[in-house]
Amino acid sequence: MKRNSPTVLEQRGAYRPTPPPAWQPRTDPGPLLPEAEPYRVLGTEAARKADPALLRRLYAQLVRGRRYNAQATALTKQGRLAVYPSTTGQEACEIAAADVLEEQDWLFPSYRDTLAAVARGLDPVEALTLLRGDWHTGYDPREHRIAPLSTPLATQLPHAVGLAHAARLRGDDVVALAMVGDGGTSEGDFHEALNFAAVWQAPVVFLVQNNGFAISVPLEKQTAAPSLAHKGVGYGMPGRLVDGNDVAAVHEVLTEAVRRARSGGGPTLVEALTYRIEAHTNADDATRYREEDEVEVWREHDPIALLERELTERGLLDDEGRQAAKDAAETMAAELRARMNADPVLDPMDLFQHVFAEQTGQLREQAAQLRAELDAAAEDQQHDEPGGTGR
Amino acid sequence: MKRNSPTVLEQRGAYRPTPPPAWQPRTDPGPLLPEAEPYRVLGTEAARKADPALLRRLYAQLVRGRRYNAQATALTKQGRLAVYPSTTGQEACEIAAADVLEEQDWLFPSYRDTLAAVARGLDPVEALTLLRGDWHTGYDPREHRIAPLSTPLATQLPHAVGLAHAARLRGDDVVALAMVGDGGTSEGDFHEALNFAAVWQAPVVFLVQNNGFAISVPLEKQTAAPSLAHKGVGYGMPGRLVDGNDVAAVHEVLTEAVRRARSGGGPTLVEALTYRIEAHTNADDATRYREEDEVEVWREHDPIALLERELTERGLLDDEGRQAAKDAAETMAAELRARMNADPVLDPMDLFQHVFAEQTGQLREQAAQLRAELDAAAEDQQHDEPGGTGR
């Protein structure tokens, strides 16, 4: 009995056992290797070819994204968010990732990527539900085709591969774009996901935001690779290296990768070089592990400033345009602030509602116990924390 | 507070966050990429430079190795081994791996690599203890510096990295050579081990025996990479591709990698192209997933025949030499057969002896229970399977 019905893979010159005298590499590794320098558009010749409408749209989004980051950080200080990992300085990646996808495509954010989700159209309050401590996921992932924010690093990557593969098996035109940090590339799940994606030629794009740190751990303790994009060739997929603060460049590279995936060309690994301007989260103290002057160097290479310079030079942005973007961002922030100031209404009985499709007998018993406790507490006004840790 | 005392790594041009205009790759990826063709020695010009004494030693070992494989397989038929994964056809890798190491170095075999352990000097009966079903490891790993055979695939690789790193921290001259199969490269532990090794510049050599299959799964379903050796660059370590049936070539490539590791140059990934001539184990039926003619092609490229041709052509081997190698192998086989025919003596009380350094109260209770059962059974001659599954 032999392997029947050769797959796409098997047809296209697979890596088969062949005695070395007759050995042929499966594919030419050359095109899979990243460029020697990160790809850039803004401030280069390539910028001329960029669509002005696109650049203006991205600009508005960047400004809005920056404001979103600032507002979310402020909300942690007011105790309205339990924690917030900011993407200040990384907005170009977040915005481009959301922008390159079609409506039917899926976004797989890491825990840091609420901005990408918001840029894709998710209500910011829903996006922040997890970080607010209200519930684990604040939205129906299917509605916007945004997977739940993934806290365990890199574990979302195989999900993206499986979803993209399933869509392809069904004949649907769906691409999955999965986001991960430089630290996350060290996890085994990163490796397994990329390998499955390449073997299955799944329509998926992996976007690594290399922001220089995994909490306090700098890149040089994370990898000894020439670049993270050099990992692609080891799976048989192209690795691309891009200036992650150049929104036009990230957009172009991702667009190309999405197009490749959509047309059956398989997965791409994109490494975007960027920098985490803020601390890891509001709870972190970045002065413990890095010098302010390093941050300064990156502030000079700010994604909004880069685009603004380009737009201004080309006469695509004036004070009015700037102000309009700012105003829109302020409106979003004000609304977010107002809505986050309202206490969410939670039903403790929800704890038992969604563990299984059908509640087990054990959970029914436990739900009844909590119900009774809540009822007793409601009757007895003195006790306001029934079943709580304190009295 | 800053990172104090820069490590070796940090000194040598680490991959630091630098804004893309000033970006420099950490290392030149060029030298890390494997050769376009698997490296070969036998039958090429390079063979002239090979040391005749080495070639003769390897020849004797190959012949012995082949005989060992045949004998072990025979023992499964006689019920003396529970299972045997043969390395027939892969002897060049097994023998070379053992031969390139110094006495103080460590070998980390996969479950298939008993031959490498035996070639390193381990008593074959001890090497086969696991597969005999007698105990999990039949030897003191420290005696020959051979880690326990690793059944869970790729999990031994981080062990090798940790050991090599520890030795280096202690200032000891120790290299670890870790073996894994093509299938094992898909596991997350492979990835994490290679990454740690490169970041720590640990003195470790990874030898992937690409024998075309993971049980029934052919290489093209395992990877889409140009070669497995192309994975090296993604970690910042050299990947080498070698004809795994050319013992002189494998020996040379491994020797170079070991030398590099020993001199502080860090890890190397070596992919040896070979073929699993036998079924996965005696319990497997390879006709279910591959054609005999594929096997035939590889039989033509036999590691012993390749070396024999070279030695004969160069007048380094005559009938006498051939016979001597054969005789030595037969002696080993006869002794192995004889010793494996003796029933091992096992003490059931050993079950409780080595769980912890000091037996817990719980285990003391349980040991007493078994002791009582065994005593009762000994008294009562009718019961010969005390506490067993049947009566």
Next chain:
Amino acid sequence: MTTAAAKPATMAQALGRALRDAMAEDPTVHVMGEDVGTLGGVFRITDGLAKEFGEDRCTDTPLAEAGILGTAVGMAMYGLRPVVEMQFDAFAYPSFEQLVSHVSRWRNRTRGAMSLPITVRVPYGGGIGGVEHHSDSSEAYYVATPGLHVVTPATVEDAYGLLRAAIASDDPVVFMEPKRLYWSKSAWNPETPGEVEPIGRAVVRRTGRSATLLTYGPSLPVCLEAAEAARAEGWDLEVVDLRSLVPFDDETVCASVRRTGRAVVVHEATGFGGPGGEIAARVTERCFHHLEAPVLRVTGFDIPYPPPMLERHHLPGVDRILDAVARLQWEAEG
């Protein structure tokens, strides 16, 4: 369920048939794992599926368990119903993170908006002479993970019915297959496989009055044998096959124990922290005043699984069960 014409089928065949029927009925059912395609799995459970349904429906994956389960999550997100085969009990461990952090929590995480109808098949347990890592009873890990159903058949009939039910379930199910019963036979007829009951019901396999043996999977035949042997000693043992550890059928179990007043839990998994502790504790909580003696446990010892030549000393056997029954304080009855 037995018809005159039926020739004996093995549990392995029943499992294979369940997969086949599920795939035939529902095009969203996909089988995936190591060697499940061309080879038909190392235990041949998936034999013929790739041929019948194509490699896209029964797929040989790369060798990476976290990747297998992780991609299955994504496939399930898209509406497929993946059935994942783990090659052996211990080789499921690399996928633990995906199972615990994602598979078990997905429905709850999304407040019911999404479920992951994944079946994870885990051949488990010893008694087959397997070398290290091939004989673990890992159910304690799954049982302690909220959000997973944990199911295990002990008969050929149940192998079919429970696997069908597991695949049909909208929730993730860890389906533990007692590998030493793969070759056990019954007159079960694959052509008339019988009704598919929902999971979650224990069943009394033998009625008795003296005491109840509570067991599952590979230990059921041992318990039935012990019950036969116990007759000689004057004990009439009831044997309950739990079938589903989560959800747990308190009703059937407690009804039996209340009737007999004595119980022994029997399983292969190690005792300390094993499922037996939970079972004994909950039975005691619920039936305390009916108990003439404490609920005892006969389990594997608290040791790593032994090498093949010693495993018979580790596994719960008839004698050890009878010894436990003897310790159920019969004198108290007077």
Next chain:
Amino acid sequence: MTTAAAKPATMAQALGRALRDAMAEDPTVHVMGEDVGTLGGVFRITDGLAKEFGEDRCTDTPLAEAGILGTAVGMAMYGLRPVVEMQFDAFAYPSFEQLVSHVSRWRNRTRGAMSLPITVRVPYGGGIGGVEHHSDSSEAYYVATPGLHVVTPATVEDAYGLLRAAIASDDPVVFMEPKRLYWSKSAWNPETPGEVEPIGRAVVRRTGRSATLLTYGPSLPVCLEAAEAARAEGWDLEVVDLRSLVPFDDETVCASVRRTGRAVVVHEATGFGGPGGEIAARVTERCFHHLEAPVLRVTGFDIPYPPPMLERHHLPGVDRILDAVARLQWEAEG
């Protein structure tokens, strides 16, 4: 242990001090994990160690838990004594394979020829307002794995003593740190840290006659509070701090329960398949005729850990403990 001059120390400080003292005494002790070096760990437990002992002794690893534990295995093979920090409970899961298949079995596998003196520090439990994956009580997994010691302090003194003992142990120890007690204080004096007892002994934290609360880690303070509150209802509760789940101190526990005749097990981990089942079962096996009532359990519900705003409904609190005590069939005494 309290001296007049001592100013209050936190559990976090005691843990840090234990690491420091162990490293100072024994050059083979190495600390490794994510962010343990320059940053001093996200909970600052390892603060200052990299500075004092260098980065080779206190190492920021790449972000890969299996890699961390797997390389620690190799380091231990070479004679080092690695102390591994897992950043949070749920982030230890990727290392599960290495823990279960290697760390726990190594000594047994090699018939005692090699041991792996690895300490795996796992900050665990809830009550700190952590988002998903930051509040798991994962001890059930470790407890069910033969070959691991599982230890958890509940006081500042024990944090020091037990961690020193864990590092000194020649066997692997999963050292569970109740993260919401990191900031708990005591008059413990780091300059006179006290004797290091071997692990494996429970301790009676409060003597009482009516019933025994069996607990550990983060639930100890809650139980002590409950015991105080119970006085108003006429119950005089004894509180036992288990400290070590493996090995389990049957002696201390059973002595207490035999004395009081009633027991409630309290822990944060989910109930079904949690450690409480084992504890209740073994206490019942050993103390059956001393029990006036079944051993009850107050635990987390059988649900994935809740979001911060709901966690107080999940965690065992004083009221829920008192409710359980009330159900210990007091009328039966009458």
